[in-house]
Amino acid sequence: MARKPTSINRRALSRAEREARIQRWILLATGGVVALVILILAGGFFYERVIWPDQPVAEVDGQPIRTREFQKRFRFVEDSLRRQAAILEQEIAALDPKDPAQATIASLYRQQINQINLQLDDPILLGRAVLQQLIDERLIRAEAERRGIRIPAEAIDREIERRFGFIRETPTPAGSPTPTATPGPGTPVPTPFPTPAPMSEASFRALYAAQLKRWEGELGFTETDYRAMIEAELLEQQLREAFAREVPTHEEQVDVRMITAETPDLASELYRRVQTEGFEKVFEEVQAGRVVSATALNMGWTPVGGLGSLYGTELEKIVFATPVLSTTSVITSPVGYHIVFVAGREDRELSSYYLQARQQQAFEDWLQKQRTDPNRVRYFDWQNRLPRTALARSAQR
Numbered sequence: 001m002a003r004k005p006t007s008i009n010r011r012a013l014s015r016a017e018r019e020a021r022i023q024r025w026i027l028l029a030t031g032g033v034v035a036l037v038i039l040i041l042a043g044g045f046f047y048e049r050v051i052w053p054d055q056p057v058a059e060v061d062g063q064p065i066r067t068r069e070f071q072k073r074f075r076f077v078e079d080s081l082r083r084q085a086a087i088l089e090q091e092i093a094a095l096d097p098k099d100p101a102q103a104t105i106a107s108l109y110r111q112q113i114n115q116i117n118l119q120l121d122d123p124i125l126l127g128r129a130v131l132q133q134l135i136d137e138r139l140i141r142a143e144a145e146r147r148g149i150r151i152p153a154e155a156i157d158r159e160i161e162r163r164f165g166f167i168r169e170t171p172t173p174a175g176s177p178t179p180t181a182t183p184g185p186g187t188p189v190p191t192p193f194p195t196p197a198p199m200s201e202a203s204f205r206a207l208y209a210a211q212l213k214r215w216e217g218e219l220g221f222t223e224t225d226y227r228a229m230i231e232a233e234l235l236e237q238q239l240r241e242a243f244a245r246e247v248p249t250h251e252e253q254v255d256v257r258m259i260t261a262e263t264p265d266l267a268s269e270l271y272r273r274v275q276t277e278g279f280e281k282v283f284e285e286v287q288a289g290r291v292v293s294a295t296a297l298n299m300g301w302t303p304v305g306g307l308g309s310l311y312g313t314e315l316e317k318i319v320f321a322t323p324v325l326s327t328t329s330v331i332t333s334p335v336g337y338h339i340v341f342v343a344g345r346e347d348r349e350l351s352s353y354y355l356q357a358r359q360q361q362a363f364e365d366w367l368q369k370q371r372t373d374p375n376r377v378r379y380f381d382w383q384n385r386l387p388r389t390a391l392a393r394s395a396q397r
């Protein structure tokens with residue numbers, strides 16, 4: 001009689017142990033799931049905040065342009081465009097639409113706003129421009145470093161002040177006062193336009209500090225980022241000037257006069273007259289307007305590229321190969337049918353127009369060559385590293 005209770009107690013104890021063991025398994029499994037979820041969330045957070053921003057969108061000379069830098073600049077440019085559009089809208093609102101001159105200005109402002117909106121509506125287009133800017137800055141910095149070009153911190157300070165509207169006064173050398181004419185009796189004295197009050201240094205510093213705070217808080221764009229961008233722009237100016245100094249100021253040029261006809265039949269007729277009557281006589285008649293559907297133009301001294309940009313390289317090659325005091329046959333171009341007289345050819349100083357064009361082109365040609373050098377510039381998957389907010393706004397439109 002004493003063993004029955006013992007058997008029952010053992011079965012009850014065994015059942016309790018199994019239930020306790022099951023509960024422990026459930027708790028362990030639940031804890032494991034919770035730990036796994038936390039691990040996944042932490043891993044995702046770490047990837048989003050550390051690994052993903054550190055991934056390169058491009059590489060220049062082996063140095064990466066990282067997602068973090070790309071996104072900060074993208075947000076800054078996007079914000080600048082929005083504010084520029086807002087300022088233009090305010091300018092339009094202040095104009096009188098009934099005044100023809102002001103209505104024309106308003107139309108030009110609207111065109112600028114449309115161009116801005118085209119960029120803002122297409123994050124890929126804007127992202128490509130931003131990435132190209134970052135790449136160009138790296139290329140320019142490297143070339144400036146090679147040439148020993150540097151921008152002192154004071155120059156960056158002055159440029160920032162200028163952009164915010166603060167102009168430091170430069171000392172004026174002492175001298176005798178400039179005499180002014182005293183208006184005679186009855187002479188109207190013009191009313192001077194009001195001069196806007198200059199910005200004080202204290203006002204500049206307050207405005208600059210407020211802007212930096214907004215940029216860093218809203219865009220993640222710091223003062224270091226801003227100063228680096230300004231420095232890159234100043235380096236580009238210095239580098240352009242360095243390239244400009246290397247451009248030759250003298251070049252072979254031709255002195256040409258040109259008769260242009262609208263039809264091949266008229267051009268053939270004028271060419272026959274040139275052969276019998278001489279170029280000058282026919283040129284003067286056309287210039288005086290006595291020949292319908294034809295024009296006469298004295299091009300003056302023109303280097304290589306001057307004629308080619310207007311009438312095509314084929315015409316330019318023929319003209320430069322034509323002996324002095326000779327006339328070409330009829331040359332066909334995309335804009336008409338031409339007879340050209342070469343009045344002279346010599347190596348001479350370039351006009352300011354052509355010299356400036358050559359100087360600008362020298363820098364642009366160098367930069368384009370660097371951009372397309374696969375040994376210097378490499379692109380990665382930058383389209384998928386645009387700020388998600390910009391992609392979301394674009395998808396909603």
